[in-house]
Amino acid sequence: MGIVVQKYGGTSVADTGCIKNVAKRIVECKKKGNKVVVVVSARGNNTDKLIALAKEITDNPPEREMDMLLATGEQESMALLAMAIESLGEPVISLTGAQVGIRTDEVHTKAKILKVDEKRLDRELEAGKVVIVAGFQGATKENEITTLGRGGSDTTAVAVASALKADVCEIFTDVDGIYTADPRVVPRARKLKRISYDEMLELASLGAAVLHPRAVECAKINNVILHVRSSFSREDGTVVGGEEELHRENLEREMIISGVAADKNVARIAVFDVPDKPGIAQKLFVALAEANINVDMIVQSTMREEYNDISFTVSQDDLYKAVEVVEKVKSDIGAKGIAYDSDVAKVSIVGAGMITNPGVAGRMFAALAEAEINIHMISTSEIKISVIVKKDAAEKAMRALHSSFWLDQENRQEVS
Amino acid sequence: MGIVVQKYGGTSVADTGCIKNVAKRIVECKKKGNKVVVVVSARGNNTDKLIALAKEITDNPPEREMDMLLATGEQESMALLAMAIESLGEPVISLTGAQVGIRTDEVHTKAKILKVDEKRLDRELEAGKVVIVAGFQGATKENEITTLGRGGSDTTAVAVASALKADVCEIFTDVDGIYTADPRVVPRARKLKRISYDEMLELASLGAAVLHPRAVECAKINNVILHVRSSFSREDGTVVGGEEELHRENLEREMIISGVAADKNVARIAVFDVPDKPGIAQKLFVALAEANINVDMIVQSTMREEYNDISFTVSQDDLYKAVEVVEKVKSDIGAKGIAYDSDVAKVSIVGAGMITNPGVAGRMFAALAEAEINIHMISTSEIKISVIVKKDAAEKAMRALHSSFWLDQENRQEVS
Numbered sequence: 001m002g003i004v005v006q007k008y009g010g011t012s013v014a015d016t017g018c019i020k021n022v023a024k025r026i027v028e029c030k031k032k033g034n035k036v037v038v039v040v041s042a043r044g045n046n047t048d049k050l051i052a053l054a055k056e057i058t059d060n061p062p063e064r065e066m067d068m069l070l071a072t073g074e075q076e077s078m079a080l081l082a083m084a085i086e087s088l089g090e091p092v093i094s095l096t097g098a099q100v101g102i103r104t105d106e107v108h109t110k111a112k113i114l115k116v117d118e119k120r121l122d123r124e125l126e127a128g129k130v131v132i133v134a135g136f137q138g139a140t141k142e143n144e145i146t147t148l149g150r151g152g153s154d155t156t157a158v159a160v161a162s163a164l165k166a167d168v169c170e171i172f173t174d175v176d177g178i179y180t181a182d183p184r185v186v187p188r189a190r191k192l193k194r195i196s197y198d199e200m201l202e203l204a205s206l207g208a209a210v211l212h213p214r215a216v217e218c219a220k221i222n223n224v225i226l227h228v229r230s231s232f233s234r235e236d237g238t239v240v241g242g243e244e245e246l247h248r249e250n251l252e253r254e255m256i257i258s259g260v261a262a263d264k265n266v267a268r269i270a271v272f273d274v275p276d277k278p279g280i281a282q283k284l285f286v287a288l289a290e291a292n293i294n295v296d297m298i299v300q301s302t303m304r305e306e307y308n309d310i311s312f313t314v315s316q317d318d319l320y321k322a323v324e325v326v327e328k329v330k331s332d333i334g335a336k337g338i339a340y341d342s343d344v345a346k347v348s349i350v351g352a353g354m355i356t357n358p359g360v361a362g363r364m365f366a367a368l369a370e371a372e373i374n375i376h377m378i379s380t381s382e383i384k385i386s387v388i389v390k391k392d393a394a395e396k397a398m399r400a401l402h403s404s405f406w407l408d409q410e411n412r413q414e415v416s
Numbered sequence: 417m418g419i420v421v422q423k424y425g426g427t428s429v430a431d432t433g434c435i436k437n438v439a440k441r442i443v444e445c446k447k448k449g450n451k452v453v454v455v456v457s458a459r460g461n462n463t464d465k466l467i468a469l470a471k472e473i474t475d476n477p478p479e480r481e482m483d484m485l486l487a488t489g490e491q492e493s494m495a496l497l498a499m500a501i502e503s504l505g506e507p508v509i510s511l512t513g514a515q516v517g518i519r520t521d522e523v524h525t526k527a528k529i530l531k532v533d534e535k536r537l538d539r540e541l542e543a544g545k546v547v548i549v550a551g552f553q554g555a556t557k558e559n560e561i562t563t564l565g566r567g568g569s570d571t572t573a574v575a576v577a578s579a580l581k582a583d584v585c586e587i588f589t590d591v592d593g594i595y596t597a598d599p600r601v602v603p604r605a606r607k608l609k610r611i612s613y614d615e616m617l618e619l620a621s622l623g624a625a626v627l628h629p630r631a632v633e634c635a636k637i638n639n640v641i642l643h644v645r646s647s648f649s650r651e652d653g654t655v656v657g658g659e660e661e662l663h664r665e666n667l668e669r670e671m672i673i674s675g676v677a678a679d680k681n682v683a684r685i686a687v688f689d690v691p692d693k694p695g696i697a698q699k700l701f702v703a704l705a706e707a708n709i710n711v712d713m714i715v716q717s718t719m720r721e722e723y724n725d726i727s728f729t730v731s732q733d734d735l736y737k738a739v740e741v742v743e744k745v746k747s748d749i750g751a752k753g754i755a756y757d758s759d760v761a762k763v764s765i766v767g768a769g770m771i772t773n774p775g776v777a778g779r780m781f782a783a784l785a786e787a788e789i790n791i792h793m794i795s796t797s798e799i800k801i802s803v804i805v806k807k808d809a810a811e812k813a814m815r816a817l818h819s820s821f822w823l824d825q826e827n828r829q830e831v832s
Binding site for chain 2: 016019020050053054056057058060061062064065066068069071072075076078079080082083084086087093094096098099143144145
């Protein structure tokens with residue numbers, strides 16, 4: 001008994017058979033006495049098909065029209081899902097992002113949710129209806145249709161769960177939870193029962209494709225409990241929450257590392273011989289931010305007295321746009337040269353216990369050296385260490401780290 | 417120089433190649449100094465595909481969700497068309513029915529346009545943009561998405577043209593104009609240069625699929641000049657207007673008949689032995705109207721002193737719904753029996769000069785008799801005579817009538 005937000009990804013609603021299965025699952029949840037809001041993605045590879053159509057027309061489609069086009073994907077799947085639920089005898093209504101009142105900023109194709117109006121949702125839930133909400137989309141205050149970019153549907157689900165103060169936000173996907181590493185790469189990887197927001201955030205931002213970091217961030221800020229689970233099984237998946245929700249069995253962590261991940265959608269840009277003066281980094285990264293490019297790792301190395309090299313990573317999609325921006329500010333910041341490399345991957349280890357356990361970085365570098373993997377860039381945070389390696393070394397690196405940090409073993413309490 | 421509304425049907429935007437062609441044509445019109453608003457249908461058979469998907473889910477999809485689903489079709493095509501125009505360097509914006517402010521009533525899948533708000537359209541036109549509007553769709557005052565049903569996109573175009581006081585509403589389609597008869601059935605059929613609203617209305621309602629009667633009606637009421645033409649050629653098509661716009665070369669019509677048409681999407685229902693009392697017909701047809709069933713021909717024959725038979729026709733799609741309604745009111749109106757037949761077609765001749773030319777009906781029946789075609793029902797109006805015949809006799813009837821009324825000859829002034 002409570003308010004449950006469920007999110008189903010594209011593979012969960014790929015065809016009408018899948019949609020009927022999902023409908024049953026939703027009705028089950030409703031019949032348990034819950035108020036149910038469902039956020040749904042576009043079917044299967046529909047979004048890719050729409051993008052391909054746009055590319056047939058022009059290499060550089062205007063972003064506003066791209067949003068107009070892509071928003072049809074979720075509208076289609078939610079209408080079909082509503083039909084399937086109705087045919088099971090359950091009252092239901094589907095709502096577009098604009099109809100719900102998912103208000104976003106004006107950055108087309110990468111909009112951010114500013115606010116979810118809960119009035120319409122409340123009214124439909126009070127009327128006893130299952131409410132289907134289009135994921136991935138919203139509308140500006142001028143009622144222009146926007147899409148949220150990567151991780152959009154997960155973020156919609158979290159934002160809706162937050163607005164409704166839902167008891168849980170269930171993220172249904174084609175895997176059955178969060179693993180210590182990608183099981184396709186590391187066969188001995190195991191499913192975690194629970195994981196903290198911060199650990200999940202790091203794992204997610206590292207390419208553990210199950211949950212997008214945006215959604216995790218949004219969940220963390222708004223204290224929304226996530227439950228990542230499979231739409232093809234009834235088994236519990238992995239709960240993502242604050243440390244207090246995780247009810248750890250012992251206070252001190254036995255294991256330091258929660259998981260290992262690799263992200264291949266990464267490219268590295270190096271700016272050489274930048275004068276060592278205040279304001280240089282600011283100019284560079286403000287220009288990148290203004291072009292809506294997300295910069296991930298940043299490393300500045302003082303090599304000589306007066307000049308620095310600044311290296312940073314962006315997603316591969318943004319590489320050429322980023323290089324263009326850097327070329328433009330190059331003379332302004334007094335840089336001598338630019339180089340980039342997209343044949344790289346980011347491999348990371350994540351664990352909340354890391355900060356109190358000295359020697360983790362050392363053990364990581366030792367494991368990589370033993371596997372004869374060259375490290376091109378290093379960046380550390382309180383619960384994560386990431387390295388940039390050559391793309392073809394990424395999977396070998398993951399397996400080496402998984403073994404080195406005993407994730408292969410069965411003694412970690414969070415592992416089910 | 418003026419305001420031009422162009423409407424492109426599904427075959428005109430079937431694939432990205434077609435869309436690019438249409439874009440060129442729109443930009444041509446804009447470059448002549450016109451303000452251009454384009455109304456666009458869903459691509460090719462996209463709407464049919466969406467309907468098939470819905471049918472895979474349930475035989476009886478809720479109409480609100482059907483509208484939600486179908487509205488994606490035009491949204492997709494208009495976004496793609498906007499991209500194509502933009503790539504030709506012309507500023508452009510696409511707008512959904514809701515965004516334009518195409519306000520409709522609440523009858524899902526068959527909504528009627530109440531009002532088109534011209535403010536947004538004016539603003540975008542003033543900004544020098546080509547405006548693409550989604551055909552076939554609108555929104556209620558609660559912002560629920562509706563679709564307009566058959567002829568919806570044509571009707572959108574006419575409504576938009578009326579709101580903007582456009583100089584012309586060009587209906588682009590896969591044929592190059594209005595013919596005296598369907599050329600696939602009557603090889604000697606010829607294209608008309610001009611035709612009046614009333615004649616077009618009758619021809620359209622008779623299954624000349626080029627223009628839907630709703631759109632013609634809306635054009636007539638609002639005095640919108642239509643130009644029906646091919647999206648695959650630059651040739652002029654057929655202008656549909658009031659008698660005054662047609663600039664007929666001579667005051668008296670030489671020819672009486674403008675065209676011959678057949679409609680096979682028709683079914684006939686007969687209600688037997690209805691007491692001959694006031695209010696009976698009203699009860700029957702009010703009940704049908706409340707079920708949103710359009711009744712076309714109505715024939716009441718007084719056979720005996722106290723009882724009537726009432727026959728009427730509906731579209732085949734509505735047949736079973738109509739029979740259901742009649743069964744419900746049957747005892748209330750005191751009818752003894754019901755019969756129906758969907759193996760029929762309506763064949764009609766249309767011409768504004770008909771009313772002042774006695775003997776047209778006689779010549780029609782003679783021509784049909786000569787061709788050995790049995791007539792099951794007759795209905796006449798000021799500019800039309802329709803007969804119900806067996807479906808397999810429809811095309812033979814059309815050819816017989818076309819010859820009989822000299823439409824085969826070259827001497828009609830409206831024929832190009």
